[in-house]
Amino acid sequence: MKLLDGKKISNEIKDEIAIEVAQMKKGGEKVPHLAAVLVGNDGASLTYVGSKVRSCERIGFQSTLIHLPETTSEEALLQKINELNKNSDIDGFIVQLPLPKHIDKQKVLMAVDPDKDVDGFHPTNFGRMALDMESFISATPFGIMELLKRYEVDTQGKHTVVIGRSHIVGRPISILMSQKGNPGNATVTLAHSRTKDIKALTLQADIIISALGVPKFLKADMVKEGTVIIDVGITRVPDTTKERGYYITGDVDFEGVSKKASFITPVPGGVGPMTIAMLLKNTLLARERHRARNH
Ligand code: GUN
Numbered sequence: 691m692k693l694l695d696g697k698k699i700s701n702e703i704k705d706e707i708a709i710e711v712a713q714m715k716k717g718g719e720k721v722p723h724l725a726a727v728l729v730g731n732d733g734a735s736l737t738y739v740g741s742k743v744r745s746c747e748r749i750g751f752q753s754t755l756i757h758l759p760e761t762t763s764e765e766a767l768l769q770k771i772n773e774l775n776k777n778s779d780i781d782g783f784i785v786q787l788p789l790p791k792h793i794d795k796q797k798v799l800m801a802v803d804p805d806k807d808v809d810g811f812h813p814t815n816f817g818r819m820a821l822d823m824e825s826f827i828s829a830t831p832f833g834i835m836e837l838l839k840r841y842e843v844d845t846q847g848k849h850t851v852v853i854g855r856s857h858i859v860g861r862p863i864s865i866l867m868s869q870k871g872n873p874g875n876a877t878v879t880l881a882h883s884r885t886k887d888i889k890a891l892t893l894q895a896d897i898i899i900s901a902l903g904v905p906k907f908l909k910a911d912m913v914k915e916g917t918v919i920i921d922v923g924i925t926r927v928p929d930t931t932k933e934r935g936y937y938i939t940g941d942v943d944f945e946g947v948s949k950k951a952s953f954i955t956p957v958p959g960g961v962g963p964m965t966i967a968m969l970l971k972n973t974l975l976a977r978e979r980h981r982a983r984n985h
Contacts, residue, residue, distance in 0.1 A: 691951050694837050694920070697959040700967035703836070704749050707967075707974055711750035714977075722977035723752035724808065724970070725774055725783035729767060729793065730760035734926065735786045742784075745966050751973060754780070764793045768801050775803040782808030782826075782976040784969070787858075805979070808972040811857070820865050826972050831863040833964030834899065834920055838873040843897075843918055843953055850876040851891050853908075853941070854901035859922050863899055888912075900941035910946030919947055919954040922961050 711721050724746055728739045739755060746753035756770060767785075774783045783806055789795050804814040810826035818825035827835075838845060850867045854860035860880065867876040876897065881888050892898055892912045900908050901922035913919070923941030940957030948954050955961055 691948050692841070692953050694841055694843075694953050694955045694960060696833070696837060696955060696961055696964045699837060699840050700833075700963035702840075703964075703967040703971060704745065707970055708749040710974060715750065719981070720779075720977070721750055721752055722781050722973045723754070723779055724973045725754040725756060725780050727756045727758065727767070727770060727774075727783065727785045729758045729762050729786075730790050732788065734924075735788070739786050742966055742969060745970060749970060751970065752779075760790055762790075762793075764797065767793060767798060771798065771801045775801075775806060780806065781980055782806045782973045784809045806976060808969060808976055810862075810972070816857075816862070819862065822869060826975070827866070827968075828858055828862050829965045829968040829972065830859050830901075830922065830961060831866055832968040832972070833961055834863055834922070835866055835873055836968060837920075837955070837961070837964055838918075841953060843873065845873040845897065846875045848876050848896035848918075849879070849894055850897040850899065851879045851881055851895035852899045852901070853881045853888065853892075854903075854922075855880055855882040856901060859901035860899075863901070867897075867899075902941045904941055905939045906941070906943040908942045908947060910943065910950055913947055913950050915950050916952045917950065919951045920961065921955050921957050924957060924962055 714721050726739050726742055728735055743753045743755050774780050785798055789798060799811045802812055804812045807815050807826055810828040815825045819827050845867065852860050852864045864878050864880045867874060868878045879891055881891055889912045893914055895917060897918040898913065899920040903923050903925055905925045905927055919942055921940035921942040925939055926936040927939055928935060929937045938958050
């Protein structure tokens with residue numbers, strides 16, 4: 691079994707980006723600027739956004755955090771997005787999800803200028819991704835592809851079972867894995883809550899990508915020897931013995947499954963850190979594309 695070390699690879703990617711930013715600075719160019727909009731005080735979202743801002747600082751990006759109260763109206767949020775769209779100093783921005791229930795998520799995501807949509811959530815970017823055109827690929831699926839690439843995991847013709855059909859992970863990764871390329875060219879099955887016999891499918895899988903959010907869902911008796919396991923689940927399980935009051939666990943019963951896996955991502959330290967690295971990569975891409983357009 692070999693660990694797919696997302697923490698290590700994400701640090702390598704951040705170091706590579708930092709070198710490019712240093713060169714931009716040296717040449718007197720504008721450095722990439724990422725803004726994050728957070729509405730409300732969801733604990734996990736505060737952690738993620740804090741981590742994104744800290745990462746920006748580390749690699750020399752400019753960053754702006756716009757923290758709005760839980761009671762912010764949809765109209766006020768759309769107004770803020772419009773300002774960010776127009777602000778030529780901002781190369782890319784994200785609206786952290788989930789949003790409060792009184793705000794229509796789809797309406798908000800559609801208001802983001804696709805050229806600044808470094809989360810890749812706008813229908814234009816999702817559609818372009820699905821059609822193999824230049825786009826912004828959502829950070830989590832992009833991170834999974836990069837991890838497979840850097841560890842030279844063979845995906846060609848492999849049966850990949852994706853568990854979960856979310857717009858952010860399951861749906862896009864099922865498309866990316868089936869596309870021509872390396873990684874890619876996989877034969878993909880997309881399983882979800884209405885799938886009849888998930889175990890029958892996972893037992894046939896060469897690669898399993900689980901993005902379900904159910905702690906320790908995937909057990910050793912559900913996988914064959916030599917399977918590649920990508921665990922996208924990050925669930926906070928309440929635990930009074932921990933100082934923070936919870937511990938983090940994935941969708942995979944790591945203890946049992948790792949004994950049969952050829953490659954496996956740990957949680958934490960697998961897909962999670964890759965997500966942030968690829969968001970930064972997308973922001974660098976946004977800066978480069980804006981620069982190329984303005985020349
Ligand atoms: N919530 C969970 N994952 C993400 C993500 O990748 N981007 C944003 N904006 N919100 C999220």
